[in-house]
Amino acid sequence: MTDRTEERFYEKKISRRQMLKYTGAGAAGVAIGASGLGGVFKVFGMAEEEDNPRSKNKINFYGKHQSGIATECQSYIYFASLHVLVNSQQELMDLFKMWTPIAVRLMNGEQIDGQTSNMLIPSKDTGEVVGLDASNLTLTFGVGPSLFEKESLGLASKKPAELKDLPHFPKDQLDPAYTGGDICIQACADDPQVAFHAVRNLVRAASGKVSLKWTQAGFNSYPMKGKKKETPRNLFAFKDGSVNPNGSRESEMNEVAWVDAGQSKDWMTNGTYMAVRRVQMHLETWDRTALQEQEATFGRHRDTGAPLGKEKEMDEVDLDEKDTNGAYIISENSHVRLAKKTKQKIYRRSFSYSSGVMDSTGTFDAGLLFISFQKDPEQFIAIQNSFGRKDKLNEYITHRGSALFACFPGIQKGGFIGDSLFSII
Amino acid sequence: MKQTLVTAFALTTGILLSGCGAAEESVEKTPVATEEVDLTAETDAYKEFALEQMDEFVINTEKFVTAVKAGDLEEAKKIYPVARMYFERSEPIAESFGDLDPRIDARLADVQEQGQGEEEWSGYHKIEYGLWVENTIEGYEDVADQLLKDAKELRARVETVEVSPDLMITGAVDLLNEVSTSKITGEEEIYSHTDLYDFKANIEGAEKIYEILKDKMAAKDQQLVDELETKFQTINSLLAEYEDENGGYISYEELTKEDTKSLSEAVNQLGEPLSMMGIVTE
Numbered sequence: 126m127t128d129r130t131e132e133r134f135y136e137k138k139i140s141r142r143q144m145l146k147y148t149g150a151g152a153a154g155v156a157i158g159a160s161g162l163g164g165v166f167k168v169f170g171m172a173e174e175e176d177n178p179r180s181k182n183k184i185n186f187y188g189k190h191q192s193g194i195a196t197e198c199q200s201y202i203y204f205a206s207l208h209v210l211v212n213s214q215q216e217l218m219d220l221f222k223m224w225t226p227i228a229v230r231l232m233n234g235e236q237i238d239g240q241t242s243n244m245l246i247p248s249k250d251t252g253e254v255v256g257l258d259a260s261n262l263t264l265t266f267g268v269g270p271s272l273f274e275k276e277s278l279g280l281a282s283k284k285p286a287e288l289k290d291l292p293h294f295p296k297d298q299l300d301p302a303y304t305g306g307d308i309c310i311q312a313c314a315d316d317p318q319v320a321f322h323a324v325r326n327l328v329r330a331a332s333g334k335v336s337l338k339w340t341q342a343g344f345n346s347y348p349m350k351g352k353k354k355e356t357p358r359n360l361f362a363f364k365d366g367s368v369n370p371n372g373s374r375e376s377e378m379n380e381v382a383w384v385d386a387g388q389s390k391d392w393m394t395n396g397t398y399m400a401v402r403r404v405q406m407h408l409e410t411w412d413r414t415a416l417q418e419q420e421a422t423f424g425r426h427r428d429t430g431a432p433l434g435k436e437k438e439m440d441e442v443d444l445d446e447k448d449t450n451g452a453y454i455i456s457e458n459s460h461v462r463l464a465k466k467t468k469q470k471i472y473r474r475s476f477s478y479s480s481g482v483m484d485s486t487g488t489f490d491a492g493l494l495f496i497s498f499q500k501d502p503e504q505f506i507a508i509q510n511s512f513g514r515k516d517k518l519n520e521y522i523t524h525r526g527s528a529l530f531a532c533f534p535g536i537q538k539g540g541f542i543g544d545s546l547f548s549i550i
Numbered sequence: 551m552k553q554t555l556v557t558a559f560a561l562t563t564g565i566l567l568s569g570c571g572a573a574e575e576s577v578e579k580t581p582v583a584t585e586e587v588d589l590t591a592e593t594d595a596y597k598e599f600a601l602e603q604m605d606e607f608v609i610n611t612e613k614f615v616t617a618v619k620a621g622d623l624e625e626a627k628k629i630y631p632v633a634r635m636y637f638e639r640s641e642p643i644a645e646s647f648g649d650l651d652p653r654i655d656a657r658l659a660d661v662q663e664q665g666q667g668e669e670e671w672s673g674y675h676k677i678e679y680g681l682w683v684e685n686t687i688e689g690y691e692d693v694a695d696q697l698l699k700d701a702k703e704l705r706a707r708v709e710t711v712e713v714s715p716d717l718m719i720t721g722a723v724d725l726l727n728e729v730s731t732s733k734i735t736g737e738e739e740i741y742s743h744t745d746l747y748d749f750k751a752n753i754e755g756a757e758k759i760y761e762i763l764k765d766k767m768a769a770k771d772q773q774l775v776d777e778l779e780t781k782f783q784t785i786n787s788l789l790a791e792y793e794d795e796n797g798g799y800i801s802y803e804e805l806t807k808e809d810t811k812s813l814s815e816a817v818n819q820l821g822e823p824l825s826m827m828g829i830v831t832e
């Protein structure tokens with residue numbers, strides 16, 4: 126018995142160390158420490174990192190706008206809404222400064238720090254993406270209205286008038302567990318572990334400075350036409366985002382998403398407002414709904430994505446067209462009609478989610494993590510109000526989460542995430 | 551008694567993560583620490599602390615056992631959480647004895663997970679069941695006698711433990727992990743709901759290790775020491791909110807979800823900087 130006991134004692138002590146060793150975190154960390162830190166230099170005491178042009182499947186961190194907005198939509202998202210725990214503007218600024226080089230390294234597909242040789246401390250990087258490339262990771266940071274209401278931060282005068290909680294919409298059933306937040310981090314990537322790892326490491330590095338309010342993972346799958354991604358389908362099997370502006374066209378994004386100079390608070394110029402809605406989709410009721418009714422609900426054909434009465438996905442939606450009985454082909458309470466008639470445009474970047482079982486009903490907790498970017502939240506509000514009580518789709522969905530964030534403009538080399546918010550001018 | 555479970559978990563995980571070959575290597579017996587710094591004074595101080603705790607543990611267990619055998623339910627219930635705190639404070643050492651730890655501290659769930667029947671169950675938690683669920687301690691006399699014997703044996707064996715810096719550093723984080731995984735969920739004291747006593751004791755155990763290493767650590771990284779100072783203060787003042795009028799703690803059942811969440815977050819925020827204490831060996 127004593128022998129076994131001792132053996133166990135040692136097993137425990139060793140296994141922890143061995144785990145580190147065998148997961149490769151230590152070794153890879155050291156390798157990167159030797160080779161990857163060349164681009165680091167110090168600006169005002171802050172380690173600066175550069176986009177690494179040699180990284181595979183890499184999106185640039187620096188630019189006029191933040192990544193993860195106009196960027197072609199990836200397959201996975203890990204979205205996190207955070208509480209801020211710091212109590213001064215200086216500490217908040219330091220938080221964003223601290224995050225900046227980490228974000229660059231993450232988007233380079235690099236470990237966030239070299240591992241020391243001291244095996245008695247954990248590695249800075251949690252290590253689960255060792256061996257994976259950057260996977261088109263993008264990181265998008267934003268701030269919610271509640272941040273400006275914290276007196277200790279002294280940001281009240283910087284709050285844009287349009288940055289406020291989204292109004293209550295008819296049929297909203299918001300759960301506080303999925304609502305609001307002081308800061309958001311949107312991590313999107315073509316690998317789910319890369320997206321998760323990014324948020325995990327940013328949150329860990331900010332231990333004691335932020336805490337998790339809510340998070341949501343999501344996914345999109347794209348049928349490919351040659352090398353071009355086609356519109357993905359949501360969990361109701363309908364193509365989602367057919368009329369989306371083209372993110373790669375600056376003119377379209379200027380019209381819809383990027384905040385113009387003078388339009389909002391100065392610090393928001395070239396930024397954008399992000400609406401996030403966690404929309405539960407009642408899969409069970411949808412699945413027993415006749416196809417004709419499903420199509421009437423959206424106002425589109427399911428398989429082709431074409432507007433009702435049309436053949437192709439990109440065919441113009443004609444709201445005036447009537448059938449032989451004089452009834453609108455795209456019915457008055459269809460989702461497409463109600464959205465289109467507002468004449469408002471938003472830039473959508475949504476993901477499906479499935480998160481286990483609804484406690485109260487035993488049904489799937491699945492749906493859409495709806496995300497849209499717009500230069501003014503009113504664009505989203507107008508569309509959502511138009512859906513109101515009329516939208517036929519309401520019967521099959523329930524909005525359970527909601528948040529609005531002001532996403533900073535892009536970061537310039539030498540600057541840091543959100544620096545415009547803290548500038549004196 | 552989470553010890554054996556933790557071991558089992560770590561081993562399984564090790565094997566899962568590392569594929570073949572790891573299992574054999576994981577019983578290698580020479581820890582490779584980078585110990586260039588002389589920490590003898592610190593390890594000696596910690597051993598002294600552990601022995602003090604063990605002395606108190608035996609004394610209080612004796613009081614507890616006496617009350618149980620005298621059939622004094624109220625007295626036994628009063629001593630129970632207090633006696634256990636001495637054990638919980640020095641857990642990094644106490645739990646290093648894979649046979650004694652479960653005999654003293656196993657929960658029924660632990661016993662069952664080991665594939666054993668209820669008859670194998672002994673120690674504090676078994677008597678806890680009698681005290682709080684059955685409301686009687688009749689028939690528990692033998693369990694009580696065995697408990698005292700085991701406590702004394704533990705005390706004797708702790709004398710032989712060689713305390714290394716590694717044991718202290720890893721132990722401090724382990725104490726917090728204990729809090730995060732079982733105390734904060736109320737799974738440690740499912741009948742008495744005295745989890746907050748264990749919680750406090752685990753924190754005190756970690757804090758003691760920090761106190762001992764503090765000076766050496768300050769020489770390497772004053773900022774880390776400052777941060778740990780603040781974080782220990784935070785968790786301690788948070789815990790103080792749940793003290794009852796007798797200097798003990800309120801029942802776990804009185805905690806709301808918000809309470810446990812803020813406690814848990816404070817523990818995690820302490821755990822991150824605490825995990826950096828290993829720099830003292832550099």
